[in-house]
Amino acid sequence: MRIAIVGGHGKIALQLQPLLVAGGHQPVALVRREEYRAELEEIGAEVRLLDIENDGDEAFAAAFEGCEAVVFAAGGGPDGDIERKRTVDLEGSLKSIRGAQTRGIRRFVQVSAIDVDRPVPDDAGEVWKAYVAAKRDADVALRASDLDWTIVRPGLLTDDPATGLVALGPDVERGEVTRADVAATLAAILDAPESAGHQWNLVGGDVPVAEAVSAATR
Numbered sequence: 001m002r003i004a005i006v007g008g009h010g011k012i013a014l015q016l017q018p019l020l021v022a023g024g025h026q027p028v029a030l031v032r033r034e035e036y037r038a039e040l041e042e043i044g045a046e047v048r049l050l051d052i053e054n055d056g057d058e059a060f061a062a063a064f065e066g067c068e069a070v071v072f073a074a075g076g077g078p079d080g081d082i083e084r085k086r087t088v089d090l091e092g093s094l095k096s097i098r099g100a101q102t103r104g105i106r107r108f109v110q111v112s113a114i115d116v117d118r119p120v121p122d123d124a125g126e127v128w129k130a131y132v133a134a135k136r137d138a139d140v141a142l143r144a145s146d147l148d149w150t151i152v153r154p155g156l157l158t159d160d161p162a163t164g165l166v167a168l169g170p171d172v173e174r175g176e177v178t179r180a181d182v183a184a185t186l187a188a189i190l191d192a193p194e195s196a197g198h199q200w201n202l203v204g205g206d207v208p209v210a211e212a213v214s215a216a217t218r
Helices: 011-022 034-042 057-063 082-103 126-143 179-190 209-217
Strands: 002-006 026-031 046-049 069-072 107-111 148-154 156-158 165-169 176-178 198-204
Touching: 002 011, 011 026, 011 179, 026 034, 034 046, 057 082, 069 082, 069 179, 082 107, 082 126, 107 126, 107 179, 126 148, 148 179, 156 179, 165 179, 165 209, 176 179, 179 198, 179 209, 198 209
Parallel strands: 002 026, 002 069, 026 046, 069 107, 107 148, 148 198, 156 176, 176 198
Antiparallel strands: 165 198
């Protein structure tokens, strides 16, 4: 498949794209800066420019041309900017959903965050509340769409090396997970059409990634 990666220079996306290439797919990295091109082409990605916050639906649909799946892996980052949680994490997802629908792309995989459906403690900071609300609302919109969606909700992300072992399922409790293991799980999900219609939490565990995806779909 030719797979559009929204947020193509993010930490998870940078580890996902070589895995897709190794699996015979062509990742299309959607980024806002031309300066990322050489690095992304080095790992086998096709590069297209897209400004998630400022571009509209037509630009998203144009960026998805020729693609057969979309991975929304963008995030506003830990910069404390409440507004970017809405413009990137929520509105970026909504525009990606509409862009996929315009292009007739059915497959859509979204990276969310664990426990965003649960009430946020009163003493949580305003930035965290905005982040949780954005991820929650993006997931609600995707589930309500007519797309063949899968939502992955990782726990606390780390930059440790891949373990290849995860816990994946709707009721998995909060924990840590490496970004590398998230990327491997996304790659496995994209190779498993039967994973459509599922929403899973993801943390480090003791089950090999491919087995975890297979078991979760059953």
